[in-house]
Amino acid sequence: MKFNVTDVKPLIEDEFVGEAAKRALQYIQTKRSAGMPVAGIYCGYAPMEVIRAVGAVPAILCAFANKTIAAAEAVLPANLCPLIKSSYGFIITDTCPFFGISDAVVAETTCDGKKKMFELISHYKPMFVMDLPQLPDEKEALANWATMITKLQGFLEKTFEKSATPEGIEAEIKATNIKNRLMNRVFDYATKKPSLLKWSETYELAFLAQVATTEDLQPIFQEVFKTLEEREAKGVYYGTASAPRVLVTGCPVGGDSTKVYKIIEEAGGVVVAMDSCTGMKPFMTEIEENTGNPIAAVAARYLQLPCSCMTPNTRRLDELDKTIARFQPDVVIEVVLHACHSYNIEAYKIMNHAKNKHNLPYLKIETDYSDGDVEQIRTRVEALFDSL
Numbered sequence: 553m554k555f556n557v558t559d560v561k562p563l564i565e566d567e568f569v570g571e572a573a574k575r576a577l578q579y580i581q582t583k584r585s586a587g588m589p590v591a592g593i594y595c596g597y598a599p600m601e602v603i604r605a606v607g608a609v610p611a612i613l614c615a616f617a618n619k620t621i622a623a624a625e626a627v628l629p630a631n632l633c634p635l636i637k638s639s640y641g642f643i644i645t646d647t648c649p650f651f652g653i654s655d656a657v658v659a660e661t662t663c664d665g666k667k668k669m670f671e672l673i674s675h676y677k678p679m680f681v682m683d684l685p686q687l688p689d690e691k692e693a694l695a696n697w698a699t700m701i702t703k704l705q706g707f708l709e710k711t712f713e714k715s716a717t718p719e720g721i722e723a724e725i726k727a728t729n730i731k732n733r734l735m736n737r738v739f740d741y742a743t744k745k746p747s748l749l750k751w752s753e754t755y756e757l758a759f760l761a762q763v764a765t766t767e768d769l770q771p772i773f774q775e776v777f778k779t780l781e782e783r784e785a786k787g788v789y790y791g792t793a794s795a796p797r798v799l800v801t802g803c804p805v806g807g808d809s810t811k812v813y814k815i816i817e818e819a820g821g822v823v824v825a826m827d828s829c830t831g832m833k834p835f836m837t838e839i840e841e842n843t844g845n846p847i848a849a850v851a852a853r854y855l856q857l858p859c860s861c862m863t864p865n866t867r868r869l870d871e872l873d874k875t876i877a878r879f880q881p882d883v884v885i886e887v888v889l890h891a892c893h894s895y896n897i898e899a900y901k902i903m904n905h906a907k908n909k910h911n912l913p914y915l916k917i918e919t920d921y922s923d924g925d926v927e928q929i930r931t932r933v934e935a936l937f938d939s940l
């Protein structure tokens with residue numbers, strides 16, 4: 553039996569269905585009211601285990617709304633990634649509640665645009681910029697990144713007047729691993745044919761799971777698994793049995809850029825794999841436990857994240873192989889945000905890999921947060937599905 557999300561119980565049944573950011577904001581506000589400091593973060597490389605071990609709650613500051621871009625363009629070049637412009641626009645118009653409640657900001661030297669934007673906002677809040685090694689396979693990279701994480705710990709301890717212990721970081725490593733295993737149990741429902749998960753459900757759960765602790769997520773996971781088991785028992789699935797299964801890879805997709813997911817769905821496809829930092833990527837790997845050096849273990853895990861800011865980024869191809877084997881997509885669609893040079897250039901390798909190694913059709917969509925290209929994207933996605 554096919555379902556539309558309105559026909560069945562949502563995965564997270566609360567007043568925030570369809571409002572991932574508001575749910576996360578309420579969670580962070582509750583924690584802050586209970587006395588926890590808030591560490592704003594901008595990237596998948598932010599070492600959450602250290603932030604949590606210091607007793608802070610993370611808040612994601614990357615923004616996905618078109619409405620603040622005009623304000624940002626008064627300062628930033630128009631030809632810049634919309635994620636950076638949107639994030640900056642929210643700050644200078646003082647309309648980002650996540651930035652507003654952040655007591656400090658953790659930033660990383662990933663792409664040039666973000667790096668230079670951090671300079672422009674550094675006077676608003678205490679900020680720590682982490683020098684991210686971008687040649688992850690060099691032997692110094694791990695030691696340098698571990699040093700940066702130790703420095704971050706010192707910054708957070710001083711700023712928040714709290715402290716983290718190695719035991720506390722080790723406990724957070726274990727908590728992350730439990731969370732990631734549970735998230736992957738959820739993702740397994742999208743590996744089924746047909747999928748039992750809708751993209752927006754994965755997106756909403758991932759949004760919350762990035763900020764919430766494993767302990768706080770337990771009741772939500774229990775409900776989620778109950779709902780998914782019920783769907784499976786009743787034979788309820790999402791889309792149509794023959795819907796093209798889509799793996800979406802590339803830049804983070806959120807807010808206004810989820811138009812791409814919506815178009816895929818309206819064209820009859822089902823997004824089964826969301827290979828980006830706003831999707832499944834943050835939960836795909838585990839951190840080595842009981843090494844005796846938890847900072848080094850955390851450093852090793854984050855350095856393995858296959859972001860296009862790394863060179864060479866061969867791990868992305870390895871991860872893509874695993875994702876394709878697991879979710880069995882019929883097509884690969886890459887989302888590249890305007891002016892994101894690293895993902896845009898790397899797209900050539902991803903295209904060749906999808907086509908030549910996996911014999912999968914590939915489509916690259918370059919877009920921003922406006923709705924001006926919706927019909928053009930729709931035409932291209934429909935043509936792709938027609939060609940299957």
Ligand code: SF4
Pocket residue numbers: 594595596597662663803804829857859860861
């Ligand atoms: S895509 Fe890369 S730079 Fe962007 S949030 Fe993810 S890891 Fe960070």
Ligand code: SF4
Pocket residue numbers: 633634635636662663664665666803804861889891892893894895
């Ligand atoms: S999408 Fe690309 S350009 Fe934009 S912030 Fe992420 S890495 Fe930088």
